[in-house]
Amino acid sequence: xxxFTITMFMACMMLTSLIAQNAGPALDVYFSPVTAEAATxxxxxxxxxxxxLEPIDKPNRSNIxxxxxxxxxxxxxxxxxxxxxIFPKDGQKVKVGKQKLAWHALDSKLFNVKLFxxxxxxxxxxxxxxxWAVTVIDCPEEMTNVRLAVGxxxxxxxxxxxxxxxILSGDRRMxxxxxxxxxxxxxxxxxxxxxxxxxxxxxSDFCVRFIxxxxxxxxxxxxxxxxxxx
Amino acid sequence: MKFSKLFIGASVFxxxxxxxxxxxxxxQPYIHDPSTLAECDGKFYTxxxxxxxxxxxxxxSWKGGxxxxxxxxxxxxxxxxxxxxxxxxxxxxxxxxGHNGRILTMWNKxxxxxxxxxxxxxxxxxxxxxxxxxxxxxxPGIMLDPNTGRLWVSYGxxxxxxxxxxxxxxxxxxxxxxxxKDIAIDCEATxxxxxxxxxxxxxxxxxxxxxxNSTYNIVxxxxxxxxxxxxxxxxRDMLQGGGKMVIAAGDRVAGPGHFxxxxxxxxxxVMSCHYEADFNQGGRSVxxxxxxxxxxxxPVAGDRFREGTYEIESExxxxxxxxxxxxxxxxxxxxxxxRMDPNEPVVPIExxxxxxxxxxxxxDDIEVRIGDYMFRPHQRWTITAVPEAGGYLSNPYFKITxxxxxRALAATEDLEVKTVPSFTGADEQLWRIExxxxxxxxxxxxxxxxxxxxxKKYVLYSVADSTPTLAxxxxxxxxxxxxxxxx
Numbered sequence: 001x002x003x004f005t006i007t008m009f010m011a012c013m014m015l016t017s018l019i020a021q022n023a024g025p026a027l028d029v030y031f032s033p034v035t036a037e038a039a040t041x042x043x044x045x046x047x048x049x050x051x052x053l054e055p056i057d058k059p060n061r062s063n064i065x066x067x068x069x070x071x072x073x074x075x076x077x078x079x080x081x082x083x084x085x086i087f088p089k090d091g092q093k094v095k096v097g098k099q100k101l102a103w104h105a106l107d108s109k110l111f112n113v114k115l116f117x118x119x120x121x122x123x124x125x126x127x128x129x130x131x132w133a134v135t136v137i138d139c140p141e142e143m144t145n146v147r148l149a150v151g152x153x154x155x156x157x158x159x160x161x162x163x164x165x166x167i168l169s170g171d172r173r174m175x176x177x178x179x180x181x182x183x184x185x186x187x188x189x190x191x192x193x194x195x196x197x198x199x200x201x202x203x204s205d206f207c208v209r210f211i212x213x214x215x216x217x218x219x220x221x222x223x224x225x226x227x228x229x230x
Numbered sequence: 231m232k233f234s235k236l237f238i239g240a241s242v243f244x245x246x247x248x249x250x251x252x253x254x255x256x257x258q259p260y261i262h263d264p265s266t267l268a269e270c271d272g273k274f275y276t277x278x279x280x281x282x283x284x285x286x287x288x289x290x291s292w293k294g295g296x297x298x299x300x301x302x303x304x305x306x307x308x309x310x311x312x313x314x315x316x317x318x319x320x321x322x323x324x325x326x327x328g329h330n331g332r333i334l335t336m337w338n339k340x341x342x343x344x345x346x347x348x349x350x351x352x353x354x355x356x357x358x359x360x361x362x363x364x365x366x367x368x369x370p371g372i373m374l375d376p377n378t379g380r381l382w383v384s385y386g387x388x389x390x391x392x393x394x395x396x397x398x399x400x401x402x403x404x405x406x407x408x409x410x411k412d413i414a415i416d417c418e419a420t421x422x423x424x425x426x427x428x429x430x431x432x433x434x435x436x437x438x439x440x441x442x443n444s445t446y447n448i449v450x451x452x453x454x455x456x457x458x459x460x461x462x463x464x465x466r467d468m469l470q471g472g473g474k475m476v477i478a479a480g481d482r483v484a485g486p487g488h489f490x491x492x493x494x495x496x497x498x499x500v501m502s503c504h505y506e507a508d509f510n511q512g513g514r515s516v517x518x519x520x521x522x523x524x525x526x527x528x529p530v531a532g533d534r535f536r537e538g539t540y541e542i543e544s545e546x547x548x549x550x551x552x553x554x555x556x557x558x559x560x561x562x563x564x565x566x567x568x569r570m571d572p573n574e575p576v577v578p579i580e581x582x583x584x585x586x587x588x589x590x591x592x593x594d595d596i597e598v599r600i601g602d603y604m605f606r607p608h609q610r611w612t613i614t615a616v617p618e619a620g621g622y623l624s625n626p627y628f629k630i631t632x633x634x635x636x637r638a639l640a641a642t643e644d645l646e647v648k649t650v651p652s653f654t655g656a657d658e659q660l661w662r663i664e665x666x667x668x669x670x671x672x673x674x675x676x677x678x679x680x681x682x683x684x685x686k687k688y689v690l691y692s693v694a695d696s697t698p699t700l701a702x703x704x705x706x707x708x709x710x711x712x713x714x715x716x717x
Contacts, residue, residue: 067556149694168696170557170601179599180694182646213701215693215709 027121030114031106034090038138038222039107045209045217047135047193048108051088051225054101055119055129060200063171066155071169074130075157075196084162087134087192089227105225112151112174115197115204130198133206136228137191139221144185145213148193151178152206156197160184174205177215186210186221190228256617256626259284259292259517263304263369263419266490267502267519267623268314270341274623276490276502276517277305277316284517290621292517297343300334300353304369304419304488310381313337315402316350317383319368329389331367333357335402356404357385357395364390365410369488371421371432374399375456382456384431387418392433392468394457413458414468417449419488423529428452430529431460431468432476434487442513444485444506449473450529463528477501477520477531482509486518486531492623497666497705499524500623501531519623521665532665535625538716539612539633541603545670545711546692550603551611553596553632553649558587558606582606584634596649598639600696605717607633613714619660619676627660627676629653641675645688645700657684663714670711672703 039049056079080086080094080101088094090105104122108114113133119126148165150158153174157167158181165181172178197206210218261278267289268275275296277283283296283305298305298316305318320332334353342348359367366389373382381399386392392414396405414420417433424430430452436445451460451468459467466472477486485506492500499522507513521532542551560582584607591608603609610633619627630639631653638653639661653659657677664672673690677683678700691701692709704710 064559068554069556147693166697175695177694179696180699182644182699211693215707 024120025117027118030109030117030121032109034105034107034225038224040222041209041217041219042111043217043219044111045211045219046111047137047208047210047223048111048113049106049223049225050108050113050133050135051090051103051105052113052115052118053088053094053103053132054099054122055115055125055131056096056101057099057125057128058130058198059128060198061128063154063200063202065200066170066172066198068167068169071155071157071167071198074198079130079132083132084159084194087136087227090225111176112205112207115199115206116202119204126204127199127201129204130196131204132194132196134192134194136224136226137186137193137210137221138224139186139188139191142185142188143210143218143221145183146186146210146218147180147183147212148208149177149180149211150195150206150208151175152195152197153204154197154199154202156195156206158193158195158208160193161187161191174207176207177209177211180211183213186218255286255290255292255517255519256621257286257291257293260294260514261517262504262515263488264490264502264504264517265304265306265316265488266308266371266421267492267500268307268309268341270309270314271345273342275307275341277307277318278504279303279305288620289519289623290626295343296341297348299350300336302334302368306370306372306421306490307341308372308374310374310399313339314341315372317356317370317372317402319370319385320353320355321368328361329359329366329387330361331359333367333370333383333385335397337402354401354403356383356397356402357393357410359390365393366390366418369419371419371489372397373422373424373456376424380456382422384413384420384422386414386420388416391415392417392420392431411457412469413460414451416471417468417473421489421491422456423491424456425524425529426527428454428527429456429460431458432489432529433468433473434489435473436478436485436487438485438487438506440485440506441515442484442507442509445479446485446487446506447478448476448486448489448503448531450476452527474528476529477503481534483507483516483518484509485515491522491529494623494664495703495705497668498664498672499667501529521624522667523665523669524667525669532669535613535663535665535714537612537614537628538714539610540714540716541605541609542611542630542673543603543713543715544600544692544695544698545708545713547600547695549600549695550609551598551690551698551712552601552606553591553608553637554599555587555591555596555608557604558582558590584632588635594651596637598647598649598698600692600698611639613663616655616660619655619657622662622664624664625662628663629659630661630673641678641685641688641700643679645678647690647698647700661690666705666711668711670708670713672710673712674703675700 088103263279302320339347366387370385391412419434462472483505490502501522660676
């Protein structure tokens with residue numbers, strides 16, 4: 001079944017590559033399907049394995065509106081059922097207004113997750129968009145006093161285990177370690193990390209990692225997009 | 231010269247009028263020819279010409295009370311192991327008097343005159359001048375070479391040469407067979423320091439002991455060898471009168487002299503001196519403590535910190551500390567440049583005003599972040615001294631509030647920062663501001679809720695480009711550093 005899923009994904013990717021030839025680089029230039037092996041952060045601690053939802057239509061002609069108040073309202077609006085609790089399966093679809101959008105489990109080939117190329121590679125809307133991303137940080141032990149460090153284009157908001165961790169307001173460009181959360185605790189076992197990125201015109205992307213008290217990357221955990229064991 | 235020093239020394243110790251100012255050390259910091267600062271059991275000490283010196287609990291507020299027998303002029307002090315070695319010139323005189331001076335040393339286990347261990351050893355002569363030779367044996371400055379463990383003393387005045395001798399750090403006596411070496415002319419009140427492979431000879435130049443008209447200033451040369459030659463920044467030997475300026479008159483103080491270096495922390499240094507005249511304190515000779523900066527390998531005095539309204543700029547990326555509130559856009563008539571009449575009068579745009587935005591701000595605590603500086607009200611911080619809160623070596627504690635409001639920056643129990651609606655005087659709302667050796671600043675809360683005592687560990691820190699926090703002081707990262715810019 002898993003092999004079938006991967007085969008289908010690769011077939012879709014090849015098809016997408018062909019379709020996207022005139023639209024820009026194909027999805028597989030930036031992403032690969034997740035493998036069965038657990039992923040780990042890269043050498044700098046960046047988290048590359050994510051479930052990404054196809055972009056929600058959220059028209060904004062300019063990013064100047066992305067104040068804290070605007071973002072809190074935009075991100076706390078429920079666009080689909082279970083928005084703050086769902087841990088979706090690869091390929092699962094949600095309904096947002098008239099849109100039917102699918103989740104994709106992907107590994108980014110870069111330290112950052114290029115949402116713009118995710119959307120263009122799937123021939124989806126690229127501007128005036130709102131993306132949702134979710135992944136699982138699986139820790140062998142509790143880790144205290146770590147910080148979630150985020151860069152995003154443009155505004156974004158991130159939650160760890162359902163609690164707001166950090167907001168990036170304003171018309172932002174993606175910068176490594178642009179904003180961090182306060183000191184957090186990663187519990188032993190599964191930690192759900194969820195994010196939302198909004199953009200008007202611009203090449204949406206984000207980079208996320210955990211850093212320790214000395215600003216060094218936290219690496220000793222695995223990353224998964226699989227469902228929890230029942 | 232020596233007579234003048236003694237006279238002024240006696241005068242300043244007799245003077246007891248208290249003057250409060252946020253611009254210089256407070257209390258009764260009256261002294262002439264001060265030694266390098268010494269720390270003993272949490273208190274600071276400096277000795278001057280005459281019998282005694284000053285004591286401070288915190289480095290900011292000073293009063294008389296330090297005790298040094300022997301009289302004479304211009305002592306220096308150094309801690310060697312668990313003892314303090316005090317060195318001084320026993321005789322007076324000066325340019326218009328005799329020049330038969332003597333340099334003496336004596337030990338004490340403590341500098342606290344109230345301690346049962348407080349007892350000076352008998353003074354030992356380590357150098358002398360006969361009154362005729364090209365040297366005046368007063369004004370000693372002492373240095374322990376961190377590379378070799380050898381103990382060196384420079385001494386002398388304008389009357390001839392500045393000389394270098396070596397003492398035994400175990401006894402405080404002159405090393406047997408040591409021959410004094412001439413290392414400079416045309417200065418007095420010298421001191422030796424070492425940093426990064428260089429030995430520095432600091433000398434006081436100009437005219438001493440003339441109050442508000444004293445032109446005393448401190449100059450420096452450096453050498454790869456403690457024995458010289460000490461060369462200035464344009465290649466002049468200090469034996470030929472060379473020297474690069476470290477500090478001179480300015481900011482209503484005149485006549486800085488008698489340099490002393492104190493390392494507070496890695497990257498945090500101050501220099502002590504006296505000002506022959508502090509205009510704000512009636513022209514008295516007072517203790518001065520200034521940030522010590524290192525610029526291209528040369529020491530230079532930093533300016534005294536001025537209260538005012540500033541951007542607080544993070545050295546990490548250059549963004550500004552700000553309230554985490556919605557950015558309020560300013561209105562502007564926008565037209566394409568080619569549609570504008572170049573002869574149309576130019577109408578300046580006023581800055582955004584506090585009253586235009588404050589109504590949108592939360593009334594309770596507001597988080598802080600770091601962002602693009604746009605000289606908007608949520609980014610303008612007023613730094614005001616809080617004299618009743620005490621201080622530290624270089625400054626009093628300050629409150630940091632948003633301009634035009636009482637909203638104050640505060641440390642939190644979880645080692646973060648926020649603003650509170652009103653300044654209450656609580657220790658976590660008081661900030662220690664020190665200029666670093668590279669010219670930037672560190673900013674430390676006086677206290678952190680839930681932690682006992684005065685905070686000496688955590689500083690305002692850019693943990694990310696846009697996120698401030700409190701973290702342990704580390705000079706080797708720009709995350710720890712800030713600039714105050716009034717623009």
